[in-house]
Amino acid sequence: MEFDQVIRERYSVRRYRQEPIADEALDTILKAGMIAPTGCNYQPQRVYVLKSDEAIARIRELSRCAFDAPVVLIVALKESEDWKSPLEAGCRAGIQDVSIVADHMMLEAWNIGVGSCWVNYFKPSEVKAAFGLPEDETPVLLMTLGYPADDAKPAKLHEASKQPEEIIQYR
Numbered sequence: 001m002e003f004d005q006v007i008r009e010r011y012s013v014r015r016y017r018q019e020p021i022a023d024e025a026l027d028t029i030l031k032a033g034m035i036a037p038t039g040c041n042y043q044p045q046r047v048y049v050l051k052s053d054e055a056i057a058r059i060r061e062l063s064r065c066a067f068d069a070p071v072v073l074i075v076a077l078k079e080s081e082d083w084k085s086p087l088e089a090g091c092r093a094g095i096q097d098v099s100i101v102a103d104h105m106m107l108e109a110w111n112i113g114v115g116s117c118w119v120n121y122f123k124p125s126e127v128k129a130a131f132g133l134p135e136d137e138t139p140v141l142l143m144t145l146g147y148p149a150d151d152a153k154p155a156k157l158h159e160a161s162k163q164p165e166e167i168i169q170y171r
């Protein structure tokens with residue numbers, strides 16, 4: 001798919017076909033995350049792939065936004081590994097790193113016909129405990145993945161509501 005088509009046609013998919021994602025496709029998506037840029041290339045992201053019946057049942061208990069997806073990723077930040085700025089206390093790259101990684105995976109997924117939804121509607125502490133993440137890792141987002149259902153369509157929220165001049169300023 002052309003890059004422009006990927007970024008213009010992608011939308012958050014919240015209804016999925018009830019079939020597994022082919023291993024090769026899942027691998028392609030995960031590898032797209034591996035080549036994403038991160039601060040100093042420290043790669044502090046950790047990605048947990050939930051696809052067993054047990055894991056999917058558990059994540060659906062913990063977030064109604066797991067929807068009916070056959071695969072859900074937990075994209076987490078290893079707090080000890082991200083770049084920390086020497087210039088100002090508290091400035092660090094971790095959430096930016098994880099977000100770029102997630103965006104790479106989301107766009108690659110769409111590129112190969114797999115739908116996704118970025119999900120923040122969950123309690124990180126609960127997800128961390130349920131899936132046994134190490135102490136120094138924080139789940140930042142969940143990403144549902146699967147082939148879009150035949151009746152999947154963009155939600156109303158998909159329509160951009162702001163005008164360019166509200167967002168972009170030239171100085």
Ligand SMILES: Cc1cc2nc3c(=O)[nH]c(=O)nc-3n(C[C@H](O)[C@H](O)[C@H](O)COP(=O)(O)O)c2cc1C
Pocket residue numbers: 010011012013014065117118119120121122154155157158159
């Ligand atoms: C940081 C972030 C958090 C989000 N959390 C959720 C969520 O918890 N549940 C959900 O259904 N969609 C969630 N979304 C999807 C957004 O609602 C969606 O991207 C936005 O409305 C634009 O629609 P589109 O993705 O179809 O273009 C989230 C997206 C982002 C970037």
